[in-house]
Amino acid sequence: MKKYVLKRILYMLFVLLVVTTITYFLMHCIPGDPLTALVQKLPEQTKANYYAKYGLDKPVWEQFLLFLKGIFTEGTLGESIRYPGRQVLDVLKKYSVSSGQIGVTAVAIGFLLGIMLGVVSALKRNKLPDKLISLIAILGVSIPVFVVASVLQFVFTVKIPILPTMGWGSPKHMVLPILCMSLSPLATYTRYMRSSVLDVVNQDYITMAEAKGMSFGMIVRRHILRNSILPSLTILGPNVADVFCGSFIIESIFSIPGLGGYYITAVTDRDFPMIIGSTMFYTGIYILALLIVDILYVVIDPRIRLSETK
Amino acid sequence: MSRLLEVENLRVYFNTYAGQVKAVRGVSFGVEKGETLAMVGESGCGKSVTAKALMRLFERTSGEILPESKITFDGVDVMSLDKKALHAFRGTQIGMIFQDPMTSLDPTMSVGKQVGECLMIHEGIPMKEAVQRAVELLRMVEIPNPEERVKAYPHQLSGGMRQRIVIATALACHPKLLIADEPTTALDVTIQAQVLDLLRDLKERLGTAIILVTHDLGIVADFADRIQVMYAGMIVEEGTKQEIFKECDHPYTWALLRSIPAEGASKKQLYSLKGTPPDLLLDQKGCPFASRCEYCMPVCREYQPDFTQKSGTHRVACWLQHEKAPRVERPVGAGGEIR
Numbered sequence: 001m002k003k004y005v006l007k008r009i010l011y012m013l014f015v016l017l018v019v020t021t022i023t024y025f026l027m028h029c030i031p032g033d034p035l036t037a038l039v040q041k042l043p044e045q046t047k048a049n050y051y052a053k054y055g056l057d058k059p060v061w062e063q064f065l066l067f068l069k070g071i072f073t074e075g076t077l078g079e080s081i082r083y084p085g086r087q088v089l090d091v092l093k094k095y096s097v098s099s100g101q102i103g104v105t106a107v108a109i110g111f112l113l114g115i116m117l118g119v120v121s122a123l124k125r126n127k128l129p130d131k132l133i134s135l136i137a138i139l140g141v142s143i144p145v146f147v148v149a150s151v152l153q154f155v156f157t158v159k160i161p162i163l164p165t166m167g168w169g170s171p172k173h174m175v176l177p178i179l180c181m182s183l184s185p186l187a188t189y190t191r192y193m194r195s196s197v198l199d200v201v202n203q204d205y206i207t208m209a210e211a212k213g214m215s216f217g218m219i220v221r222r223h224i225l226r227n228s229i230l231p232s233l234t235i236l237g238p239n240v241a242d243v244f245c246g247s248f249i250i251e252s253i254f255s256i257p258g259l260g261g262y263y264i265t266a267v268t269d270r271d272f273p274m275i276i277g278s279t280m281f282y283t284g285i286y287i288l289a290l291l292i293v294d295i296l297y298v299v300i301d302p303r304i305r306l307s308e309t310k
Numbered sequence: 311m312s313r314l315l316e317v318e319n320l321r322v323y324f325n326t327y328a329g330q331v332k333a334v335r336g337v338s339f340g341v342e343k344g345e346t347l348a349m350v351g352e353s354g355c356g357k358s359v360t361a362k363a364l365m366r367l368f369e370r371t372s373g374e375i376l377p378e379s380k381i382t383f384d385g386v387d388v389m390s391l392d393k394k395a396l397h398a399f400r401g402t403q404i405g406m407i408f409q410d411p412m413t414s415l416d417p418t419m420s421v422g423k424q425v426g427e428c429l430m431i432h433e434g435i436p437m438k439e440a441v442q443r444a445v446e447l448l449r450m451v452e453i454p455n456p457e458e459r460v461k462a463y464p465h466q467l468s469g470g471m472r473q474r475i476v477i478a479t480a481l482a483c484h485p486k487l488l489i490a491d492e493p494t495t496a497l498d499v500t501i502q503a504q505v506l507d508l509l510r511d512l513k514e515r516l517g518t519a520i521i522l523v524t525h526d527l528g529i530v531a532d533f534a535d536r537i538q539v540m541y542a543g544m545i546v547e548e549g550t551k552q553e554i555f556k557e558c559d560h561p562y563t564w565a566l567l568r569s570i571p572a573e574g575a576s577k578k579q580l581y582s583l584k585g586t587p588p589d590l591l592l593d594q595k596g597c598p599f600a601s602r603c604e605y606c607m608p609v610c611r612e613y614q615p616d617f618t619q620k621s622g623t624h625r626v627a628c629w630l631q632h633e634k635a636p637r638v639e640r641p642v643g644a645g646g647e648i649r
Contacts, residue, residue: 123370201370204413210367211408212428212479213401215393222427226418301418302463 005295012287019283020276024067027275028060034081034270054081067276077280078273088277091262096244096281098168099251099258103243106178110185111236115229117186118193119220122201133190140187149180149253166255177254181247185239189232196228203227226300233300237293241286314486314519315341315364315383321376322359322368329591333359333373335543341487346513346520348534350527350566354587356543357523358409361489364388364521365400384486402432405480405518406489410496411472415464421475422448422460428482447478452508470501474508481512488513491523506533527570531555536623539563542588542598549624557640559618559626561603564641597629605630605638 033056039047051057055066070076077088121133156176157165167173200206201224209219248260259278266274297304322334334356341347349357362368363375366388381388383403391399408414416424425447426440435443441460448456451474464472473493480488490509494502506529513520522534530537530551537554539547539562547560554563568581585602588594597603600610610629618631630638 204408204410205416207367208406208408208414208476208479209416209427210369211365211400211406213397213399213431213483214427215397216369218431223416223419227416302420303417303465 001298005291008291008294012284012291015287016280016283020280021064023279024064024276025060027270027272028063030270032270034272036270038082077277080271080274082269082271082274088273091274092259092277092281095257095259095262098256099247099260100244102174102177102181102250102256102258103247104240105174106181107185107236107239107243109178110182111189111232111239113182114186114189115193115225115232117190118232119197119224119228121190121194122197123220125198130194133194137187137190137194140183141191143183145180145184145247146249146253148183149176149250152176152179153253166253168254168256173254173256177250177256180253181243181250188235192232192235193228196231197224200224200228230297230301233293233296237289238286241282241289244282244285312385313340314343314345316381317360317364318380318382320360320363320379320381322356322363322379323374323376325372325374331590332593333543333590334363335594337540337543337545339538339545339548341519341521343486344513344517344519345536346522346534348522348524348530348537349540350524350530350537351540352525352587354590355540356590357525357540358491359543360540361406361491361521361523364487364489365404365406366391366396367406398432401428401485402483403485404487404489405483405485407473407476407480407491407493409492411469411476412496414476415472417464420461420463421467421472422462425460425475425479425482428479432483444478444482447482448475450481450512451475451478453478468501469497470504473497473501473505477505477508477512481516481518484516485518487519487521489521489523492525493522494529495524495526502529509533527566539566542594543590544598545627546599547626547628549620549626553621553624557620557624559620559631559640560599560628561605561630562599563626565602568641597627607635 035047035050035054035056039050042050048057055063058066067078070078077092080086080088080091117133117136121130121137124130153165153176156163163175164170164173206219206223209223210216214222244259247258248264250256251258251260259281262274263278263282265271266278317340318338320334320337321332324331324333337356337360339347349360351357359373362373363379364381364383366375368375375389377389379389383399386399386403388396388399415421422441422444423437425444426437429435429440429443430437433440444460445456448459453459453471453474459467459471464475467475477493493509494505497505509520510533512518522530524530534551536548536550538545539554539558539560541562547554547558547563549558555567558564558567562583565581565583569583571580583602588598588601594614596609596611596613597615600606603610607629609632613629615627615629615631617625617627619625620631629635
């Protein structure tokens with residue numbers, strides 16, 4: 001197990017390097033660079049000075065090597081070009097907190113509630129609770145998040161003014177964004193869980209547990225949950241990674257200082273250090289989440305082996 | 311002496327999209343303490359459903375035990391038990407072994423815990439202690455190295471071992487009756503023999519009554535005290551082992567016996583009964599076996615035959631037993647002998 005995790009972490013570093021490299025070269029392929037808009041009307045010499053200042057006059061591969069050198073020698077991801085003085089690492093640290101707070105809470109709520117609703121839905125199959133839950137699930141998947149957000153804003157800030165419309169700073173500010181963001185995961189987990197519970201409930205070992213004299217609630221807790229949670233767990237990994245990097249839409253609707261906005265503006269600004277920094281951050285969390293999910297698999301289902309060796 | 315189990319007019323219907331499947335249609339029988347009763351019949355004749363009905367295991371299925379059914383177990387009216395009492399009843403009074411040991415154990419739980427669960431629920435002891443006791447139970451079902459095996463997961467054990475685990479689970483709380491629903495069907499032949507030997511041994515040691523559900527008359531021959539032959543959700547003949555194998559009177563029982571491969575007769579073609587059992591969706595008029603019976607008379611298609619009591623233990627539901635029916639010679643095939 002330890003050996004496997006160590007090996008996986010090495011692989012992860014390798015993946016991170018590959019993704020970084022590819023992204024680095026890809027972003028240099030996009031027409032334009034961070035300075036294009038800035039230097040348009042400046043004389044040639046000033047332009048050249050600017051480019052030289054940020055090292056953008058050098059060949060791409062040399063820039064890449066310098067970037068890597070920066071990481072390994074100084075532990076820095078560089079400085080934003082569009083907003084001089086902003087260290088990429090600081091931006092990530094600062095804004096991932098709010099994104100993470102909202103996102104992780106939203107996914108946690110979505111996951112737990114989704115699992116519960118999925119189980120109820122499956123056990124009450126084709127009865128009223130199942131139909132209601134299925135309706136919620138379908139709505140959750142199909143209504144765009146900005147519609148939900150607007151409706152929630154209208155209801156809870158205009159009609160019943162108990163929550164702030166937008167902004168950041170107090171727990172009250174977090175309620176609506178979290179509600180919006182948890183809806184889609186909630187719906188997804190509900191649907192996954194419903195179908196896998198339906199599958200498990202018909203297994204012989206459930207009948208056997210009944211024949212042992214276990215109450216049904218106990219069977220759900222001891223046998224059904226564990227056997228049906230794997231599919232939901234599979235999508236939990238990527239989901240967690242997603243929310244850490246923030247949702248551009250939610251953040252802009254509720255004016256939350258999160259990473260999502262920075263990620264998007266970095267791309268439109270061609271702010272190279274910001275782009276590569278956010279990409280590395282996203283990739284890192286993504287592969288870390290996958291590792292954790294893989295380990296959880298083994299904890300939950302003993303038939304799954306981590307390493308290829310016996 | 312009062313019987314351990316008394317079933318009267320048991321009816322189990324399943325509501326499906328196609329209509330109501332009448333799987334068990336008025337079955338009455340009983341089991342004495344310590345006795346082994348075999349329920350024999352082809353697939354879909356209602357034997358497993360009858361077995362499950364004894365514990366009312368249809369809660370989450372479309373199955374329904376009709377209210378006129380009466381099940382009395384050791385003086386307890388099973389049909390009137392409420393949820394809590396029913397849960398307490400299952401496992402402690404009746405234990406059940408399932409057909410396929412590959413699917414009847416939870417793949418994500420160690421076998422020790424699965425065996426211990428029974429003790430945990432019914433005796434209220436903590437899981438740790440229950441697993442300790444499970445070691446003893448595994449030893450009882452002759453699993454080598456039980457101290458280690460309690461920690462194993464089902465996928466680490468062979469089919470025969472798993473079936474032993476299932477047996478240990480069923481016997482954990484010392485039930486008075488063990489229902490074995492085709493306990494050896496999913497196992498290969500050598501393992502079958504081992505599991506049967508174990509069951510017989512346990513029965514003698516613990517004095518548990520057994521209902522053995524099977525379609526394999528070979529097993530029945532050296533295992534059961536009494537045999538009950540089922541067809542299309544009804545009992546057609548019932549008697550002691552001797553009576554069924556030597557003196558049976560129902561054409562369906564004859565057909566069953568004739569289709570056992572006899573020793574040394576491997577080159578001869580096996581006897582096979584033509585036709586298929588009746589559709590259980592339909593109401594049955596007359597004898598259920600009439601359409602396949604080579605002795606079928608007009609009366610068979612119109613009226614259901616009542617049981618004719620041949621002896622204190624032997625009864626048969628067939629019009630051939632009627633005094634006006636023609637006398638028919640009992641055709642005993644080569645395989646029809648008790649082996």
